[in-house]
Each structure stands twice: as structure tokens, then as C-alpha cells.
Amino acid sequence: KLVRACQFENEGIWNNFAVSAECEKEFPGSIAAQISAFQKLLVIKTFRPDRLETAMNNFVCEALGKKTIAPAPLSVKSLYENDTDCFTPVLFITSPGSDPSDELQEFASMEIGRQGYHELAMGGGDNQIAIEIMKDCAEKGEWLCLKNLHLVTPWLATLEKEFKLLQPDKKFRLWLTSEPHLKFPSILLKTSLTITYESPPGIKNNLQRTYQSWASTFEEGNLLKSQILFILAWFNSVIQERRKYIPQGWSKYYEFSYGDLKAGETILSEIIESSQGQLPQWEIVHGLLENAIYGGRVDNPFDMRVLKTYLKQFFNGDIFQGAKKLSDIVQVPRAASIKDYFQYIAQLSDHDKPMMFGLPPNIDRSVQRFNSQRYINLLKAITAVGKEDLKFDREMWAKALGPILKLWKSIYKPDGFRALKIKPGHLNSEDPVEAFTYMEAYSMLGTLQKINETLSSIAKVIKGTGMLTSRIESEA
Template sequence: MSAFAVSNQITFESPPGLKKNMQRTYSTWPSTMICKFTPRMPLETTHGTLSGTLTFDTYHNIPFMIGFNPSMAVRPELPSLIWEACYTVVVRKVEGSVVKAQLLLALAWFHGIVQERRIFMPQGWTKEYDFSIGDLRAGAMVMTAEADKTKNGKVDWRTVRGLMVDAIYGGRVDNPHDMRVLATYLRHYFNSDVVGGADNGGQLARGLDVPGTDRLPDYVHAVQKLPDTDHPSGFGLPDNIERSVQRAASAVVIAGLRRLGAASIGGGSFDREIWRNRLGPLLEAWDKMASSISNSSAAAAGGAGRRGSRRISAEKATSGAEGRQLPPVDAFVAMEAEAAVCLCEIVAASLGSVKKVVYGTALLTPAIQATGGALIAGRVPPAWSCLWEGPETPQAWLTAMARKKASLSRWEAGVARGDLLDKPVDLSNLFNPNTFLNAVRQQTARLSGCSMDALKLVSSWDKGRLKSAPLPVTIEGLRLQGAAFSGGTLHQQSPNDPEVAGVPDVTLAYIHKDKQRPYQADQAIETPLYFSLDRERLLAEISMPTTEPRDVWILAGVALFLKD
């Protein structure tokens, strides 16, 4: 969307992507701030005489749209004829406003970038932010005001970027890591290397040079040279992001098909045969999961018993078996395991009631109908999801719950042996990994003799860097998206690389705020660690070493995830 683009909807439709966005910026300016006049005149050109209506749209006396409705047959070369004929009419409006012209072009490109980046959700943005006409209008007012008071071509970039990130575009962003992306774009596009006035026209992106003149056709020509299709690298995203886009699109299609399948059953009516056909496989799968949970729990308990230990009950988690206070991590494991048992019992009772209704040994109740209807529709029943926010489909939700329950039995055995944190732990085995980190923080505070507020979380891919920490915890099973990690540093991905790749074990620890981090600020980037690929819930930030500028990985949307 360029403030200096030509629009001729009669002759062509703009292609999708950034080029289209740039070419249609004129339509986003508010009508109250646009002065339109429509003179009727014959346009004399070297190719002949064209008659029709010529429309100029100006913003603060700068024309940014020229439309022509011809009274004759439309020809492919019409745009160039218009420019040749009307250049002498409109160029006077632009001359002397080089900085303003460059600022508006940078704004148009920035607006297009932040809008088109939504195509690559959730790696581009974690959610679909509604960057709108109002943002563009407010941004144009900032650029115009700043250009009017600029002296000797020196722009107050701190003010420009501050208003854009704090008062305009940044007002719609609620994720701190998305805000970091927005601020990075602003630093890249609004600086003296890009907007340098008549003496220096920089480059906004590959293929888009900022003209160092005040000639309107120069800006139009710069926009028209843009490719019709956008490459992920134009947004700073990795080459293999199409895999992420395809996965997200497939998830939307599958969810839609699931809703259609549920709608075809009927509006809330009960048909025993349909319930048996649709829920029978799920009920059978649950019976196998329940048997597996019982066997794994018995095996873990037996292993702990052979070592002369026993399971810690949740009631004794705070006081201990012999009146002593348990360490926070041990208490957390006990309560987490007890909560897992309760969750499994609730789910088992719910599915058991559904099974009895399906096979005709019990009567249908509103609660059972709500549970069965949700399962048939491919949704997790609200009575379950309010207890634990897991995967969206019932089969995946039950599988994850059974896996976590079985894993927690092994965590209990580790607590009983006293060697839980001597080995790497997988946070995806927990229902509440954030509570586990809080327990580690509390236990570290006790060992250090300080308050929890005086501690900060640090991480290192070399365990030796944190050997002096009071309670280091090694985490395994993390997944990385947006970059490759090898040799202890981040690397660019190739188009054929998998969307998500595993990373080595990383060590976390809480240290006093006054102590130095394992990595210097310019040696690593703080990477978000999310619960899942949808990037809705943030768990922590992990330092990842890099030899490239940090902005590269910020724009690439690099993030870590638990194994789920």
C-alpha cells in the first residue's frame, strides 16, 4: 500500500500480498482528511488525446492517488499514458516534501508488513491483531507532523518510533514477544539509513528502494517493481514456514469437518445407535488407557517399595510423614500426582456413565447428554477442560492425560528415592509445569536464605555454567521452531528442514538478581518457551546463544515448546 501508487480498477486487479497492500493504501485514508476534486479535461499525450475524468486525492496537499475513468476503450498502456499526461499537474504538490514522501512510503510498507504477517500465524503473530485504517491514519498524522518540523532532514526517530509502538500499533499488541517483533520492524524501517531526504534514499526491503527525490512517478515505479508474490524472507521469517502455515490451515479444515459431522447427527437429539457407532471406539480406547495407567502406577510403586520407600500422600505434602516440612518440589509432586488421580477418576466415572447409556444399562441424564454430545462433536467436555486445559480433541486429550498420569508415577518414585532432580526431567509430563518452576524457585529461596522476589530464572546449554547454582534442574524433550540449533548456537533453516526440531538438554536455575547471567546480552536471545505450538500460554524464557544479530531471530519467530 503506497501513498504514491496509481489505482486503475478498470484495467486490472492488484495481486495479493504486499504489492496489493501497497497499491491500495489510498483507500484506507479517512474521507474527512482527503480533499478530492474532479476536473474534467482532455489529456494530451504523445500517444494521442485521452478524454475522461481525472481524480486527484491529496493528503496534506500531497497527492497519493490518481484515478482516471476513460470515456474510450481501455488499453493496457493506460497507466503510463496517464502519468505522462498529468505529471506536470501534480508534481508541484509533491516537490519540496522529500522527507514527508519517504516517511509515508516507509509507513505504507510497515503497515503492509504487519498486516500480511498475519498470514503466518501463530509463528508470525501469536494472534490476529486488528491493525486497521485508524492505525494507518494516526501513523500518517505522526509522519506528516514530524516531517513538517524536521530541519536539515534530521528526523526525531525516538519520537516517531515511540508513538508508533506505544500509542498506535503497539496498543493492539498484548504479547510481549509480538511487541518485540513490532519494535524491531520500526527500528528497521524508520531510521536515517532508510529515510535520508534528498541526499540519501535507502532500501526498505529487497527490491524496494526509497527514492531520494520528490518526483511522484519515482515512488509509483518503486512500488510497481515489487514482485506479485511474497517470500517469507521479506518478513524476516524462515524459508520453511510454509510447513507451519499448512499445518495451521489443515487444523482449521479438520475442525470444520468435525463440526459438520457433528451437525449432521441432529440438533441435540439422542439416538442410541448413533452414540454407539460414534463413541464405541473412544470408549474402547479409554478402557485400554485405563488398564495401562493401572499397570504403570503399580510398576512404579513396586519399584519404589523395593528400595524401602513409599508414596507420599497429598495430605502429608506440607508437613511430611514424620512431622517435618517437605521440600517444595517434593510437595509439588505429591499434590500433582494426587490431582492426576482425581482427574482420572472423574473422567473414568464420566465415560463409565456414557458407556452404560450407550449399551442400555442406564438412563440418559442432562450431564451425560452434555458429555456425550461434546465427544460426538469432537470437543473436550467442559467438565473436563475446566480441570485441565489440554489438547482440543477428546482422543488427544485422553491420551495426554494417561501419559502424564503414568509419568507422574515415575516422578513419585524419584521423590521417594531422593534422586528426582539428579536426572533430566521432562516438563511435558506435568499438568502444571509452571507450578513446578515456582516450587523450584521456592526451594531455591530456602536454600539461599533470601526471598523469592530476589531470584531470577536463568538457563544454560552447558550445565557447567550453572554448577554454583543452589538447585539446577536439567530439562529434556524441548522442541524448537523458527531456527536450527547445533554446536551450541542458533542457525538459519533451509526450506526442507522440519517445522519443529528437537534440541539438547538445557539446565535451568534460579539465582540472585545481582548475579551475572550465564550469557552476555549480545551473546544470546531470550526465547519464549510455550506450552504448545498454538503459542497461547507462555511458560518461561530460555537463553539461546547466537552469533547473528538478535533481530534476525526475533523476526523469525523463534520459540521453544514442550514435547506435546
């Protein structure tokens, strides 16, 4: 039916679709009126897979009635004020090149002071030190950030148990960062507020996130500083987004981060202040950004040439004076208010064109093919899970296990068990009766925790908010 409706034998009406760089906008009018949005997606998948990623994005936006499906920029301040408390760790799942610790440290300095924020990178044998710092911070109401937990997954069960035994001050916060890891303990994932933290896709989203981080410190009314910071934000976004074109864009994945942006902001602000309202000496700007900040991450001669070219292309007098643009459609705004920059950025396209990076238009084809195939594989995996889910009777599980879950919820009070503090010295007591009692109590706590984890997983499956796995099925 779809094949007949599309009239593929009529080559004349499909010529524009076949050769257009944006074929999703070139469906023959007579055909587009007869087929659905999803059927258009199937046609593009079959005949123009090089545009499938864009077509999928447009389809989802149309189905949801949204202008964009890009998530709003993450605000640590909003996260802290609306979603966190002293009893729940905040776990950031990071991707290569994204690290929330710099942004978190900056916010902590404003919120509780630099002295009240502590940070420790795991993986160096500092496990016991981390426990002691956590206890101290919980008592004093300070913040602790433990980084790179994926390097110490066997120890995380101990961290989780020690955290549950705390009686923290209401100001205490525990922040955790980790890359995805197959052996990451599920119970820590379930008991934490889990946030996916990654570099926002697309130049527009990257710019929005940058200005979100600058919102509290932006100097209103300083035109020269506002403009050079916009150029820095654009430069930072371009070199990060160029990574999606590896190996044509960069030869490898360079971990340009928020820390680089922050260092660049500090240096450029100092240069502008010392220039007394005059344009800065561009050679100094190029040299500092190249040698002191961004260039330190680049170890390939070709990539270094690209970096230098960007610096000379963006940081020059012609850009400031409006004689040249940052790209074909983007010019440095003559604005000194952060509100004006937010409005300007909101008007930019959600989709990046290769020419914005100085790359040929056809390079986007291979990227879209790769990404769209990855999305399709993920959809297939989700479908497979859905079929497994059909193997059990949800109503039967609810009827048989519902009373047990209800009873457990009424008798299990985790706050009461947190008050039981069993220390290593108790287990090694010289009094055999006392040691035996504490050992039994310790074993009881572990058993109760395991039972609670199992019943919580079963409850989520029955409600439809959890995934049915072979382990949960066997335990049920």
C-alpha cells in the first residue's frame, strides 16, 4: 500500500528528493498528503539513510508537539534547591570530556564557601580517607564530592553502608561522579539521585549551558567584555562539537571541558580590564588560549593547526567590527546584557551544519548514518526487553505478591535501623556473648537490606516502572 501511494515509478516527482541536501523537506506534495509522518520516515530510511537522524528528530518533535527535544541546560543551583537533601547522594553519570566537578565547585563556593566543599578523586587507595571525610562533612554540614567511582566499584558497597549509618546535618550533601560501568552496584544507583551529565549536543545547547553557568557572575553593561566572552563561548562550542566528526574533524577525542572555558573566561576578563576599553592585542589572546589552556590538550600537529586557525578566525578585529561573521549566519551581537544573549542564542538552529566547522557538507552523511543506526539498535534492544516483559502476568504478580509488599512497607523502617551503629570494634569484642550479638545484628542488617532491595525491584516491575530481569523473576 505504501509503495503504491509513493509512486516510485514516477522518477520526475522524486528528483528533488533524491538530490537535495535536506531531502526530508523535499517530499513531493501529492505524495506527502497521502502518507503519514512515520511512513515518510520509512521512505527516508530506505532511500536516504544519510538524512535519517534529522528525519527521526523531526518526527519525534512533530509527534510530541515540541520545537526541540534537546534537554534544558543543567543548572546545579536549581538541582540543589529543588531536588537534593542530606539523605540522598547525587550521582552524576559522566561521559568522556564532561566533568561536573568544576561547575559544582564554583557553585559550592557561592553557596557554602570554599572551605565547606571537599573533593577527592578515587582510585588512589584513599577509600578509608573518603569514609572519614564523609563522616566529618556529615557532622559539620559540609559538602563532599567523590570522583571517578567507576575505578573503585568493589568498594562502593562499603560506601553505601557507611552512608546509611550516618546521621547527617541537614546542610550536608554527598556528590558522586562516575562513568558508566557494568559492575556499578544497583542499590547505590537506586538510592541516589542519578543525573546524566554530558556535553550538550549541538552548538546552540552548548552556548545555552555556557551562559547558564555565567548567569550569576555576568557583568552587565560592559560591551567589549560581553562580546569577547561570546566569541569565547562560540569557540569553545565549536571545538567541542567538532568531535562528532572524528577522524575528519579531530584525529582523536580531546577532552575539552568546562574547566578550559572557565580558565579562558578568567584570562580574557583580565585582558579586557587591562586594555582600558581598547581592543586587546590579539597575538596575546591567541598565545594564551593556545599555549596555556586549549592547546595543552592537543598532541597532533594537524589538530594544532586547526586550533590555531580557529583562534585567528574568531579572535580578531574584523569579527568585533562586524566586517566578518563567526559563521554564515552568526554574528557577534552588539549587546551587553545577558538577557539579550539568551534571546539571540534561542534563535539559532538546533541542527549544526558542517560548514559551521569549516568542513565539507557531505561529511554529515557518514555521521548521520552512524548515529541513526545506533538509535535503531537501541530501539531493537528496547523492543526485545518489551517482549520479555510479556512473559509474566502483571495482575497475577500483583495479586500474589501485593500483600507481602504492603506488609513489608508497613514493618520496615530504614530510619530506625540507621540508628544502629555497629563498629569494627564491636565485632572483635573480647566478650564472646557481646561479639556474637553484634555479629548477629550485623548479619540481620545485611539480610534486611537484601530483602528490601529485592521487594523494591519486584514492586517496580509490578508498577511498570522497572525492568523485568531473570534475577528478579527467579527471586519473585
